[in-house]
Amino acid sequence: MPPISRRLVLQTSLAAGALVAASGSAPSRAVAVDEFAALRSRWVELATGGAINAADPAYADALANLTRLAQGFLDTLSADPNRTALWADLPLSPDSGNFSISYTRLKAIALARATRGTTLTSDPGAALASALDFLNQRSFNETLPETGNWWFWEIGAPRALLDTCILAYDALSADQRLSYLKAVDHFVPDPNRRTLYPTVRETGANRVDKALIVALRGIAGDNAASIAKARDALSDVAENGKNSVFTYVTSGDGFYRDGSFVQHGNLAYVGTYGNVALAGVANLFSLLGGSTWEITDPKRTVILDAVEASYAPFMVKGLMMDAVSGRAISREKGGDHRNGHATTSAVLLLASGVAEPYASTYKAFAKGWINNDYLPEASIPEISRAKAIADVKPAPTKPQHFQFPNQDRVVHRRPGWTFSLALSSKRMARYESGNGENLRGWYVGDGMTYLYNDDQAQFFDAFWPTVDAQRLPGTTVSTKPREPLGSGPGTGTVAAYADWVGGASYQDTLGAVGMHLINHDKSLQARKSWFCLSDAVVALGAGITGTDGYPVETVVENRMSTAQLLINGRTINGRTVTNHLYDAPRWAHLNGVGGYLFPEGGQLRVYQEDRTGSWSEINVGNDTGGSTTPHTRHYQSLVVEHGLETGDYAYILLPGANAWQTALRALHPGITVLANTATVQAIRSVRDRVTMANFWGPGSVDGITVDGPASVVVGPTTIAVSDPSRTATTVRLTIERRTGVPLVLDVAVGGTRGATQTFERTW
Numbered sequence: 001m002p003p004i005s006r007r008l009v010l011q012t013s014l015a016a017g018a019l020v021a022a023s024g025s026a027p028s029r030a031v032a033v034d035e036f037a038a039l040r041s042r043w044v045e046l047a048t049g050g051a052i053n054a055a056d057p058a059y060a061d062a063l064a065n066l067t068r069l070a071q072g073f074l075d076t077l078s079a080d081p082n083r084t085a086l087w088a089d090l091p092l093s094p095d096s097g098n099f100s101i102s103y104t105r106l107k108a109i110a111l112a113r114a115t116r117g118t119t120l121t122s123d124p125g126a127a128l129a130s131a132l133d134f135l136n137q138r139s140f141n142e143t144l145p146e147t148g149n150w151w152f153w154e155i156g157a158p159r160a161l162l163d164t165c166i167l168a169y170d171a172l173s174a175d176q177r178l179s180y181l182k183a184v185d186h187f188v189p190d191p192n193r194r195t196l197y198p199t200v201r202e203t204g205a206n207r208v209d210k211a212l213i214v215a216l217r218g219i220a221g222d223n224a225a226s227i228a229k230a231r232d233a234l235s236d237v238a239e240n241g242k243n244s245v246f247t248y249v250t251s252g253d254g255f256y257r258d259g260s261f262v263q264h265g266n267l268a269y270v271g272t273y274g275n276v277a278l279a280g281v282a283n284l285f286s287l288l289g290g291s292t293w294e295i296t297d298p299k300r301t302v303i304l305d306a307v308e309a310s311y312a313p314f315m316v317k318g319l320m321m322d323a324v325s326g327r328a329i330s331r332e333k334g335g336d337h338r339n340g341h342a343t344t345s346a347v348l349l350l351a352s353g354v355a356e357p358y359a360s361t362y363k364a365f366a367k368g369w370i371n372n373d374y375l376p377e378a379s380i381p382e383i384s385r386a387k388a389i390a391d392v393k394p395a396p397t398k399p400q401h402f403q404f405p406n407q408d409r410v411v412h413r414r415p416g417w418t419f420s421l422a423l424s425s426k427r428m429a430r431y432e433s434g435n436g437e438n439l440r441g442w443y444v445g446d447g448m449t450y451l452y453n454d455d456q457a458q459f460f461d462a463f464w465p466t467v468d469a470q471r472l473p474g475t476t477v478s479t480k481p482r483e484p485l486g487s488g489p490g491t492g493t494v495a496a497y498a499d500w501v502g503g504a505s506y507q508d509t510l511g512a513v514g515m516h517l518i519n520h521d522k523s524l525q526a527r528k529s530w531f532c533l534s535d536a537v538v539a540l541g542a543g544i545t546g547t548d549g550y551p552v553e554t555v556v557e558n559r560m561s562t563a564q565l566l567i568n569g570r571t572i573n574g575r576t577v578t579n580h581l582y583d584a585p586r587w588a589h590l591n592g593v594g595g596y597l598f599p600e601g602g603q604l605r606v607y608q609e610d611r612t613g614s615w616s617e618i619n620v621g622n623d624t625g626g627s628t629t630p631h632t633r634h635y636q637s638l639v640v641e642h643g644l645e646t647g648d649y650a651y652i653l654l655p656g657a658n659a660w661q662t663a664l665r666a667l668h669p670g671i672t673v674l675a676n677t678a679t680v681q682a683i684r685s686v687r688d689r690v691t692m693a694n695f696w697g698p699g700s701v702d703g704i705t706v707d708g709p710a711s712v713v714v715g716p717t718t719i720a721v722s723d724p725s726r727t728a729t730t731v732r733l734t735i736e737r738r739t740g741v742p743l744v745l746d747v748a749v750g751g752t753r754g755a756t757q758t759f760e761r762t763w
Helices: 006-023 029-048 057-076 098-114 125-138 150-167 174-187 204-220 224-235 273-288 298-314 326-330 336-351 358-369 380-387 659-667
Strands: 261-263 400-404 409-414 417-422 431-434 448-452 476-478 491-494 501-506 510-518 524-532 537-546 552-560 565-567 570-572 578-583 587-590 594-597 603-613 631-643 646-655 671-676 680-685 690-695 699-701 704-706 710-714 718-722 730-735 743-748 757-760
Touching: 029 098, 029 150, 029 204, 029 273, 029 380, 057 098, 057 380, 098 125, 098 150, 125 150, 125 174, 150 174, 150 204, 174 204, 204 224, 204 261, 204 273, 224 273, 261 273, 273 298, 273 336, 298 336, 298 358, 298 400, 298 409, 326 431, 336 358, 336 380, 400 501, 400 510, 409 510, 409 524, 417 646, 476 524, 476 537, 501 690, 501 710, 501 718, 510 690, 510 710, 524 680, 524 690, 537 552, 537 671, 537 680, 552 646, 565 603, 587 659, 594 659, 631 646, 646 659, 646 671, 671 690, 680 699, 690 699, 690 704, 704 710, 710 730, 718 730, 718 743, 743 757
Parallel strands: none
Antiparallel strands: 400 409, 409 417, 417 448, 431 491, 476 552, 501 510, 510 524, 524 537, 537 646, 552 631, 565 570, 565 587, 578 603, 587 594, 594 646, 603 631, 671 680, 680 690, 690 710, 699 704, 704 730, 710 718, 718 757, 730 743
16 A cells, blocks of 8 residues: 655645644644644654655665564564463563563564565564553553663663554554553653653763653654653753753763763763764654754754764764774674764764755765665665765865864874774773673773774674784783673773873874873873874883783784784784794784884784684673674784883884885884883974974973973974863973074963864964
8 A cells, every 4th residue: 555645744734733823823633633643654754764666676675674574573473372472582571671672573563564665474463463462561561660771661662662653553542552651651751860760860862862752652642742841851941951962061971062972971982872862863853843843952053063073083984983882892783884874874864854054064974984885784764865865975084183082082084094092081981881791891991092994894893702802902901811791780881090191183183192091900000102193103102010910011903814914024924823022123014904113122922813702702781692603803913012010112003004115114214202201202203294292291302391291292383282181270381492592382271171272383
């Protein structure tokens, strides 16, 4: 049966309502009901893609996949009148989230039923109604207490239930819908607060999730007050905007002016929770646009601007960097590809519900992010929106350096490669674990480095279950063995103790970055710097001290690769298994990745090994737990060994360099290490004509003097300064000049939250 034009119904009903309002008359009940029906139709259109051409080959795989998924759930759905669960693999118990997962499966069946072009063997309407009744009576009604993870009760189950109610609206009686909505009203009565913990006010993605749920409850049950409550929750009208998602925050969850996005109080999370927030707002904009409840908060530009400021910097060829995905890195069904797809999808949906110039900007970003594996995994509405931008010119990529002091993340983007840093501090946690997830995330916030190039599978192809989690690239660690965290309920963050974290950005293309590392049990300290240049990244470490009786090491690289490796020009077959120590190495080269220079020598251990692991070893979550399938991957690692007590290191990454270029740069690096101590770390680059220095306290180097902690970049036209320690009010910077009269700058850094202050050079 061909569907009616849902958009036309919506426009007609909204226009009628507008005419009534303009006449000064009160809206009639009939007009209000028409508007609810129109909004339900719009939601179905958003979920299914609407009146698509099912014969278009572009939809063939997506339609087949949806049919296969839904038919599989239908075929295994228990019809036993004495059933105790809907599916044998989802037994229902008070503390389990299986009731929520059951609702998600029912939603898939309802989606297939409502989507044009699917080929279910029979109409599942009656089966859906019966299954919904069963769950309502047994597992999700207003008489039950919340047990286990609150999320299943207040977000997961209500959202899937409401989607199913709207998609299968015609298959349910009014009494059935009323019964289901009573449960939603009990567990999500107010999108502003946590029902199980009433003193907790919802923030960020959780607030958006609940606002969308309450809006859907309103359109499923013809309740205008519910939709208004949902709209107002985005702006937190109830508490005068205190937790509005349309307000820049200065602490805790939400969007910051520097582009940071934080969730759970102290975690960089734009890649997952940020995606949820963006998609939720995009859905509400599209759902409510032009209606009585249209979102008109003038501060909504906060999230509109976040696409470019918060999301785009972490997208690389359609991938969303794992550095901003928190504990979700341990999810087998997640990963940088799929998180990137989610960002692309949310931005395209948002583009359809906003005005210019945002709409065109979003489409250009999305066009550049749609990679080879986007469409094969896309849903039908996602394919439809992607087809609509076929002629859009993708947004150009350009060299940029991004510092995010409010989330301790750095992105350095160059032609052909992108480098990212994940740091932590007294403000930002090392990592998050809990709900059985991310059991080996120990060092992801201790200075892990991510190098992205043409290898789009590096951090996606079973990297996290197979990599040596105690040897993540960029980190300085004790070799004392670590144990996986427990898999108990709840989520928690692991504290960091660093008091100097951040850096200075130079003309938004280069940057100095540093971290005073104090490890998890305070048995190891190190001053670590990364100087990000146009063709290289210089990494320095000093003041390294370990006190737990185990050797300390710095991981230069730990890459999933079978490519040829050269050490000082000597060829090592990348597929071999080796463990060899090189004394005072000069350079290394990994084919397809780049070169590594060691200007100060050191003890370099090279590991080449096959590693086997399963996703279940790092994630046993109720709804995210990984499979026990073993995966074997080959890794090549370069590790600087420091011994038991003290040490330092210096290495230079040359991403994309070939072996000949690497050997030549080992002779003539064009980069001078000026200092590498626990007081100051500094370099000079001939090519980029800059001197970069991280001062851990008062100090001098190469004619640059500061009276306190600071990160400084001095170039031919510009001086950049910041206080990553956030302890000073003013930093006095003195620079010697050829005239003999020094340049003295008193830089006001108090209250800048580690942001860079820039000055034009006057000589």
